[in-house]
Amino acid sequence: xxxxGGGMPMPERYLSSMLxxxxxxxxxxDCGEGTQVSMRLLGWGFKTIDIICIxxxxxxxxxxxxxLLSTIGNSGRIEPLIIIGPEGIEEIIKGLRVIAPYLPYxxxxxxxxxxxxxxxxxxxxxxxxxxAAEIEISTLKAEHSAPCLSxxxxxxxxxxxxxxxxxxNDVPKVIWNKLQKTGTTEHEGILYTSDxxxxxxxxxxxxxxxxxxxxxxxxxxxxxxxxxxxxxxxYGDDEDLVKAVKNKHMTFREAAELxxxxxxxxxxxxxxxxVMQEPEMYLDNAKTVFENTAIGxxxxxxxxxxx
Numbered sequence: 001x002x003x004x005g006g007g008m009p010m011p012e013r014y015l016s017s018m019l020x021x022x023x024x025x026x027x028x029x030d031c032g033e034g035t036q037v038s039m040r041l042l043g044w045g046f047k048t049i050d051i052i053c054i055x056x057x058x059x060x061x062x063x064x065x066x067x068l069l070s071t072i073g074n075s076g077r078i079e080p081l082i083i084i085g086p087e088g089i090e091e092i093i094k095g096l097r098v099i100a101p102y103l104p105y106x107x108x109x110x111x112x113x114x115x116x117x118x119x120x121x122x123x124x125x126x127x128x129x130x131x132a133a134e135i136e137i138s139t140l141k142a143e144h145s146a147p148c149l150s151x152x153x154x155x156x157x158x159x160x161x162x163x164x165x166x167x168x169n170d171v172p173k174v175i176w177n178k179l180q181k182t183g184t185t186e187h188e189g190i191l192y193t194s195d196x197x198x199x200x201x202x203x204x205x206x207x208x209x210x211x212x213x214x215x216x217x218x219x220x221x222x223x224x225x226x227x228x229x230x231x232x233x234x235y236g237d238d239e240d241l242v243k244a245v246k247n248k249h250m251t252f253r254e255a256a257e258l259x260x261x262x263x264x265x266x267x268x269x270x271x272x273x274x275v276m277q278e279p280e281m282y283l284d285n286a287k288t289v290f291e292n293t294a295i296g297x298x299x300x301x302x303x304x305x306x307x
Contacts, residue, residue, distance in 0.1 A: 002038035004296040006060055006212075006234055006249075006271040009033045014298055015060045016211060016271055018230065019044065022135060022155055027051045029151060029209055031064040036071060038299050047075040053137070054085035055211055056148035057092040065093070066100040073103045080106040084137070086147035087112040112147070113139055140222045142213030144248045150210040152222060157205075157306050159198035166197040205304050208264070211271045214245070215254050220261035227304050229262065230296070231255040233269035236282025252282050256289035270296040 003014030014034025020027045026049045028035075039046065049072060055061055072081065083093060090109045135155055142148040161180055166173075171192055175185050183194045208223040211232040223229050234249035235241070244251050252269060259267035267290050272279050279295045286293040 001230075001268070001270060001296045001298060001300040002042075003032050003034050004270040004272060004298055004300075005032070005274065006232070007274045008060065010274055010277075012298070013272065013274075014038055015064070016055075017064070018209060018270075019049075020153060020207065024048060025050050027053065027135070027137075027153065028068075029053045030055055030061040030211075031068050032060050032062070033064050034298075035064040036068055042299055042301070045075065046072045047077045049081065050079075051082045051084065051137075053149075053151050054083065054089055055142070055150070055209075056086055056144060056146045057088060058146060058212070061212070062092065062096070066096045069097070069103060069107075070100045073105060077105050080108055082108045082110060084110045084113060084139075084149075086141070086149045088147055112149075138222070140210075140218055142210065143216050144212045144214075148212050150208070150213065150219070150222065152206065152208040152226070155205040157202045159201050161197060162199040163197075165199065169196040171196050203307060205306060207304070208262075210258070212249065214248050215250060215258055219258050223258065223262040223264055226262065226264040228266050228268060228302065229259050229264040230268045230270055231258060232271035233279065233286070234271055234273050236272075236276055236279055236285060238285055252279075252286040252293075253289055256286035256293055259290040259293070265292065267293040268296050268300075268302075269293065 002017035002019055005013040005015050009015050014037065015032025016030040017032050017035040018029040028049050031052065090111050093109060135153060138152040140150040142150050166176055171179065172187055175187050175192060176197060178185050179192055179194050179197050185192050206226045207228045208226040209230040210219060210223065232250055233252045233255050235244050235251045238251060238253055241251055255269060256267060267286065269279065269286065283293065283295055
């Protein structure tokens with residue numbers, strides 16, 4: 001978590017931003033003011049950010065983008081970078097780039113994606129509908145005052161090698177290792193496929209993020225069984241529900257109700273209103289609904305591992 005604030009940056013809380021790191025590559029979600037500072041404090045590099053996912057075009061989620069793009073360029077990146085966002089994101093980025101016009105790498109923009117897309121980390125590029133890709137990115141249209149997307153990230157896990165199955169299928173041992181990596185291999189005129197040596201599919205890791213949205217019926221299914229569900233909690237006090245409805249945000253309790261309905265493992269609250277200086281004061285409003293809830297904080301690092 002690079003920044004857990006909403007609206008305006010505070011001395012101890014930067015604006016919305018989250019970074020996922022997997023096998024040496026990175027996906028950034030939103031880029032509010034303070035994103036670069038948090039990354040420097042953590043000691044994480046900029047060059048290996050391959051994808052930037054923007055939830056929506058409000059300033060507290062995107063104003064830090066021009067400076068970050070320049071820093072990525074100054075870090076030596078020359079490979080193309082992908083930016084994903086809702087309807088209108090291309091025009092917004094075009095405007096922001098007036099102050100960052102010259103970059104040593106290409107930017108490819110995917111606006112308002114209608115399909116699940118995948119990131120093949122070995123190939124270092126985004127590959128639509130690629131079953132071999134290692135990160136699957138799904139989107140859901142949120143209910144906010146501007147076009148807004150929620151994101152879900154699924155790190156797939158290859159099926160376990162089954163030597164008994166390989167022997168039953170008369171697969172030569174010399175190509176066992178190759179089949180696990182390539183999917184298909186020809187040996188002595190015979191075509192062998194990975195399903196001849198691999199067992200059942202294994203559960204991967206799912207991280208979902210919903211921010212700047214009212215609770216909508218589609219969210220529980222979208223976040224279903226997430227290992228980590230990161231959700232906005234702009235308002236901690238139940239008494240602020242009227243404000244949440246008016247401004248199209250959520251209370252802690254509403255976020256917790258989504259976590260419970262989606263059967264997630266853990267809820268992490270973020271995007272706190274600047275007037276809420278101590279979100280911990282309202283944590284029980286969420287925990288009474290969903291016990292495994294935590295308050296996000298800037299530069300909080302969580303490690304998720306395959307079971």
